Amino acid sequence: MINWRDGVVVSLGREWHGALETTVRTPDGSELRALAYPALVGRPAEGDRVLLNTTALDRSLGTGGYALVTALPDALPQAPPQGPGHLVKARYTPLQTMVLGVDEQESEHHETLREADSLDGMPVVVADLHSALPAIVAGVRAQAPDARIAYVMTDGGALPAWFSRTVAQMRDEDLIASCLTVGQAFGGDLEAVTVHSGLLAAKHVVGADVAVVAQGPGNLGTGTRWGFSGVVAGEVVNAVATLGGAPVASLRVSASDARSRHVGVSHHSTTAYGRVALAAADVVVPEFDETIEVPATLGGPSGLNALVDEQVTPLAARHRLVRRAAGAPLLETLRRSPVRMSSMGRNLDADPTPFLAVAAAGEHAATLLRR
Structure with a gap:
């Protein structure tokens, strides 16, 4: 199971924070x-012997092209001093x-969270x-x-x-004001046991106005209906609603994915939203304009909009469909971001539609702050 x-x-x-690239000669x-x-x-140095897990790399899977260092057998780090915390x-x-x-009980925030039970209407944007x-x-x-924004990272x-x-x-x-890692995920500014406690911490400890919930890098999919x-994302909608938040469901949209199930x-x-989410959310439906390049096979932006409308119509039985412009002004906003945008190997120039769709959800979440 592991290639060593x-x-x-x-x-x-x-x-960067928490990670170090190395080049290793085998x-x-x-x-x-x-x-x-x-x-x-521990921190590797030039000349250190390392043990590597190359399982995903050998299969050309999406690990960012890395082998992963599992140990420095000749330079084991010192055991850290005993401190608070017992979540494994x-x-x-x-x-x-x-x-x-x-x-947890040893946390300075335990009393704040011990009886916390509401997000008090905080908008939470959910993404795949x-x-x-x-x-x-x-x-x-x-x-x-x-706006003070917290990112809650799930363990998918x-x-x-x-x-x-x-x-x-x-x-x-x-x-972002804070990254909170929940479930089996770790390494955030704050650690929480569940999505629920992570969201409550975002509200009551971080003081967030808006939270974003999404898995970490490395989406897993099998090409089957349920194996992804x-x-x-549907369960997160339920968690937000249960806690009295305002769930905002962003759509995964693409105009250029080669796989028909993602077009x-x-x-x-x-x-996720039609079968798994049992609570109602604001599902933000992007409306692309003529400045957005869309393949002719989809009929340009108007054809893509018609396809998206057809695909989301069944969701209206449970959710509120909120249509927002996703054209040139929003694209300019994305271009000003200092953070590089890339999804499924395509950047903002190659296919802006995935980023415009979710950015529209972010805009809608911000409007909820004014209510």
Whole structure:
């Protein structure tokens, strides 16, 4: 189940919060890009021997092109001093880690969260893909520049938040106030046991005006109706509604995905919101204008809009469909973002529709703050 290799670190590369790129030379002379999480394995240096997990890399899967450093056997890190916190995440894996949960008894925020039970109407934007995060935040800030935004990262993709350069940059740019990792995910500014307690912490500890919930990088899908990690988006809608928040469902839309199930509105969105979400949400439906380039096979923007309308119509039986312009002004907003946008290997220029669709949801969430 695991492909193991060993090698020697020959150089260090980019570093961002919680992660360090290295180049590792293996005994056969090949060189691999390898990613280390110093908090888990220690900080590698040139000349260190490392053990690598190359399972996903060997299969050319979406790990960002990295082997993963699992240990520095000749330079094991010192055991950290005993501190508060007893939440174990990535439980019963070889790299399980113990963290201080924002909601646990040893936390300074325990009393705040012990009886917390309401989001007090806080808008929460729900997304399928991690790549939606910067566009949603840009949409929120276009309408509410001073809004305090929290990102709640679920455990459907990467477990360490450290893997995400997007989150690191957004924290550096003060675009989000906090990253909260929930479930088995870890490495956020705050750790929580569940989506529910993570959302409550976003409201009552971070003081967020708006929250965004999405999985970490590395969406998992099988091409089947139910076998995709984004199905949890429907469960998040239920959690937000249960806690008295205002769920805003963003749609996964593409004009250029080669897979028919993801053209227009992805089946991930229609399944999660149409079958899994039992509570009503504001489903934000983007309306593209003539400035947005759409393949002729879809009939241009008007043809894409007609397709999207057809695909979302069944959702109106349970949800409120909110139509918002997703054209040139919003695209200009996205172009001003300091964070690079890329989804499924396509950037903002190659296919702006995924980013416009979720940014429109961010704009709508911001309008709810004025009510």
